[in-house]
Amino acid sequence: MTSDQAGRQVAPVPAATAPATTTPATAAVIAGTRHAPRLGTRTLSALGVVVLIAVIAVFPLVFTNPTVTNFGVITLIFVAVASAWNIFSGFSGYLSLGHAVFYGTGAYFLVVAAKDWNLNGSDVFWLLPLAGAVAALIAVPLGLVALRVRRHTFVVITIALFFIAQLSASNLTVTGGSSGVLAPIPNWAAATFNNPFYYLAMLLAVAAVALSVIIRRSRFGLQLRAIRDDEDRAAGLGVRAMPVKLSALVLSAFITGMAGGLWVYFIGQAVPQFVFDPLFDLAVVLMVFFGGLGTIAGPVLGALILEPTQLYLNLVESNSYESEILFGALFLVVILFLPRGVLPTAGEWLTPGRVSRLRSDWLARRARRTANPPVPPPEGNPS
Amino acid sequence: MTATLRADGVSKSFGGLQALADCSLTAEAGRITGLIGPNGSGKTTLFNAITGYERIDSGQVYLDEQRITGASPQRVFSLGVGRTFQLTRIFPRLTVLENMLVPANRGRSTREHRERAMDLLAFTGIASHARALAGTLSYGQRKLLELAYVLVADPAVVLLDEPAGGVNPSLIHHITDRIRELNAAGRTFLIVEHNMEFVMGLCHQVTVLDSGSVVASGPPEVIRTDPRVLDAYLGTEADDA
Numbered sequence: 252m253t254s255d256q257a258g259r260q261v262a263p264v265p266a267a268t269a270p271a272t273t274t275p276a277t278a279a280v281i282a283g284t285r286h287a288p289r290l291g292t293r294t295l296s297a298l299g300v301v302v303l304i305a306v307i308a309v310f311p312l313v314f315t316n317p318t319v320t321n322f323g324v325i326t327l328i329f330v331a332v333a334s335a336w337n338i339f340s341g342f343s344g345y346l347s348l349g350h351a352v353f354y355g356t357g358a359y360f361l362v363v364a365a366k367d368w369n370l371n372g373s374d375v376f377w378l379l380p381l382a383g384a385v386a387a388l389i390a391v392p393l394g395l396v397a398l399r400v401r402r403h404t405f406v407v408i409t410i411a412l413f414f415i416a417q418l419s420a421s422n423l424t425v426t427g428g429s430s431g432v433l434a435p436i437p438n439w440a441a442a443t444f445n446n447p448f449y450y451l452a453m454l455l456a457v458a459a460v461a462l463s464v465i466i467r468r469s470r471f472g473l474q475l476r477a478i479r480d481d482e483d484r485a486a487g488l489g490v491r492a493m494p495v496k497l498s499a500l501v502l503s504a505f506i507t508g509m510a511g512g513l514w515v516y517f518i519g520q521a522v523p524q525f526v527f528d529p530l531f532d533l534a535v536v537l538m539v540f541f542g543g544l545g546t547i548a549g550p551v552l553g554a555l556i557l558e559p560t561q562l563y564l565n566l567v568e569s570n571s572y573e574s575e576i577l578f579g580a581l582f583l584v585v586i587l588f589l590p591r592g593v594l595p596t597a598g599e600w601l602t603p604g605r606v607s608r609l610r611s612d613w614l615a616r617r618a619r620r621t622a623n624p625p626v627p628p629p630e631g632n633p634s
Numbered sequence: 635m636t637a638t639l640r641a642d643g644v645s646k647s648f649g650g651l652q653a654l655a656d657c658s659l660t661a662e663a664g665r666i667t668g669l670i671g672p673n674g675s676g677k678t679t680l681f682n683a684i685t686g687y688e689r690i691d692s693g694q695v696y697l698d699e700q701r702i703t704g705a706s707p708q709r710v711f712s713l714g715v716g717r718t719f720q721l722t723r724i725f726p727r728l729t730v731l732e733n734m735l736v737p738a739n740r741g742r743s744t745r746e747h748r749e750r751a752m753d754l755l756a757f758t759g760i761a762s763h764a765r766a767l768a769g770t771l772s773y774g775q776r777k778l779l780e781l782a783y784v785l786v787a788d789p790a791v792v793l794l795d796e797p798a799g800g801v802n803p804s805l806i807h808h809i810t811d812r813i814r815e816l817n818a819a820g821r822t823f824l825i826v827e828h829n830m831e832f833v834m835g836l837c838h839q840v841t842v843l844d845s846g847s848v849v850a851s852g853p854p855e856v857i858r859t860d861p862r863v864l865d866a867y868l869g870t871e872a873d874d875a
Contacts, residue, residue: 470735470744473728477736480725487685487707487717489738489787 304457311449318566320445324517326558327452331510333538333550334459338466339503340536341545343496344479345398348532349409350507352416355526356389357382357508358515362432363425365516371435375516376451379509386508387501394500398493401482417527431522434515448517455513456551459506463547466502475499476545530575534561537578540585543592552594557581636820637698637714637790638663644683644693646676646846653679655846657693661791661824666817668833668854669826671843672866677826678720680843681793685717686710697791712738716789720796720826722776724783726769730760733768733779737786747786754782758812774805781812791822798829810836834858842866 307327311320332354340346360382365375397408420426439447466472474495477485486492515521538557543549557578564574589596639661646654654676661667669677682688684695686707694703697713705713725733734751742750755761758778763771768779777797784792797813798806806829813836817823827833833840834854841851844866850857857863 470739473732473735476728476732477725480727481723483687483707484719484723484725485736487687487711488736488783489708489711490736491708 307453308450311446315442317441317445320449322559322562324445324448324452325514325562326554327449327456328510328514328517329535329538329554329558330456330551331452331459332507333535333542333554334456334463335503335506335510336535337539337545337550338459338463338506339499341539341550342466342472342475342479343499345401345405345496345500346536347409347500348406348536349393349397349411349413349416350503350535351527351529351531352393352409352413353386353390353504353507354511354514354531355416355420355521357386357511358521358526359420359426359432360385360508361512361515362434362521365435366432372437372439373447375435375437376447376513379451379512382512383505383507383509386511387505390501390504391497394497398496398500413527413529413532417523420523420527426521426523429523431520431526434519434521436519445517448513451513452510455506455509460547460551462502462506463550466499467547471495471498479545533582534558534578537582537585540592541581541589543594543596546592546594549592549594553592636663636822638696639684639715639791639793639822639824640696641680641684642694642696644680644690644695646679646683646688646690653846654683654690654693657843657846657848659824659841659848659851661822662839663698663822664817664820665838666813666823666825666836668837668840669824669843670828670830670833670840671849675843676846677843678795679846681717681795681824681826684710685715685793711787711789714788714790715793716784716787716791717793718777718780718784718795718797720799722773722780724768724771724776724779726767728768729765730755730768730771730779731764734783734786737783739787751783751786754785757815758782759808774801777801777805777809781809785816789821791824792816794823794825794827796827797825798827798832806832830858 310323314320314323332350336347336350361375361378364370364378364381370378393412397405397412400408421429426432437444437447466475474485474490477488477490478492478496482492511526515526518525534557538553539550540553541549541557542551542553561574561578564577568574585592641657641659644654644657645652657676657680659667659669659680669680671677679688683690686702686705686709689704694701696702697715700713702710702713702715725736728736731748731751734755735747739747752761752764755764758781760771760775760778760782763775768776771779781794781797794813797809801809810832813823813825825833825837834857837854839852840854840857842849842857842860842863849866850860850863852860
């Protein structure tokens with residue numbers, strides 16, 4: 252063994268180079284194969300976003316059937332809510348089962364304010380930012396209480412807050428008790444009645460996704476994800492955990508509140524058991540888990556697939572049991588086999604190496620096909 | 635850039651267990667102080683007490699002349715005391731570079747912060763992993779990453795909890811050299827470590843803890859022959875003596 256005392260005096264230069272040269276060799280392997288998953292190039296995904304928005308924008312002009320556009324409105328509202336939920340829960344790792352509190356607060360605010368201030372038609376839409384603001388305001392005290400605990404305890408507290416909200420709505424006079432409050436009915440033409448709701452829902456969904464992208468790329472988003480991975484370690488690196496978590500919750504509640512306001516105006520009535528619906532939170536959580544927790548596209552994909560499925564099953568079967576059984580089963584499948592969601596799993600499976608291998612396989616197959624035209628039977632194959 | 639960290643009569647008990655009993659220790663500015671002692675002697679608890687992860691029952695902690703007793707981990711870090719953990723704690727689902735950007739950037743622009751992060755990754759020898767997810771790093775690389783991101787915010791004092799634990803000899807050498815270089819630039823170190831060769835070779839001053847109390851304190855040459863230390867820590871049949 253080397254002498255300890257002498258070792259203290261040794262100049263650091265010679266030894267420093269030896270291990271430094273070994274690391275880059277292994278580094279290339281790691282950097283090449285286990286990369287942060289990335290599907291396609293940046294321009295490709297930008298193009299995809301433009302196409303998706305264009306398709307959504309022309310959808311109600313092509314499919315004018317009110318039943319179909321009705322699905323569209325609800326689905327887009329869920330795209331917004333799932334993205335909003337993901338901004339808080341997906342990025343921070345604090346799983347909220349109480350977002351219906353913000354959804355319902357926005358909804359009740361809208362119907363009550365519209366009634367009290369005698370607003371009708373498109374004037375009611377001006378209440379949406381206020382509905383979001385009220386939900387955001389509610390999120391501050393709730394967050395200050397609930398965000399003191401983590402993991403399962405946090406989940407249980409959000410469920411408790413949800414039931415407090417639901418009970419309050421059925422018992423307060425301002426919310427009309429168990430009979431609820433009616434929203435004003437706009438006197439728009441029946442054929443295009445859904446369109447204003449549709450485009451506002453689309454705007455809200457695009458805004459929610461855009462906000463997700465901005466946050467994901469910001470220092471704020473990095474702090475949220477650090478909190479998700481190890482909150483105490485983050486605090487020990489100067490991250491102010493509470494303000495960061497609370498800001499995410501407030502932003503999330505703001506969008507969720509606006510979505511709730513838009514939804515209640517669309518369906519026309521606020522009743523406690525529908526406005527504060529426990530299945531609302533489960534559906535949103537399933538959408539985000541299904542698509543990919545903490546990703547940008549995951550919540551969008553989850554909402555776009557699952558919400559129309561549920562609406563369709565409810566419509567065709569005229570009871571909600573089938574969709575509930577299906578969603579329950581799907582939840583189990585996702586948690587057991589795709590705990591990180593469809594997109595991250597696919598992204599991980601489609602590593603750059605595998606993509607290029609699939610591509611070269613495909614090119615080779617195509618080359619073989621063009622070398623021997625498909626018209627003659629396979630016996631004509633040389634070798 | 636440099637500062638003296640001082641714990642003064644710190645006591646802490648968990649239920650009936652006295653983890654720290656009137657424990658005093660000084661990490662002199664610009665020097666490397668080692669903290670050794672048998673398992674369960676209170677070394678990590680003392681680290682936690684200093685860095686705000688554990689509330690203490692009595693005593694004070696000072697950074698230079700500023701009292702930092704009871705400050706939150708976030709505040710302790712922002713005052714210039716960085717630490718690593720015995721069970722290395724990194725952010726596995728962030729990339730290595732993102733890990734480096736988590737610490738507060740102290741008024742630097744994003745660009746400067748990023749450059750500083752890359753410099754430190756190069757310094758610790760893991761720059762080529764910058765874009766890999768931190769969870770894919772090996773154990774030794776995680777130790778280096780944790781050291782690197784603690785350094786991002788230029789802490790005056792760095793507390794290392796077993797930097798050589800479970801690390802292969804050539805990497806230990808690498809870590810030793812990095813610590814020497816940083817120390818030469820004036821940074822204060824307080825290091826908990828079980829590897830005697832590492833401690834005796836690196837530290838200017840060694841404090842020995844046993845059952846939550848300081849048994850001895852002094853330069854390594856003195857400590858390694860101190861009968862009280864041999865008795866309490868190395869045991870009678872110590873092969874290092």
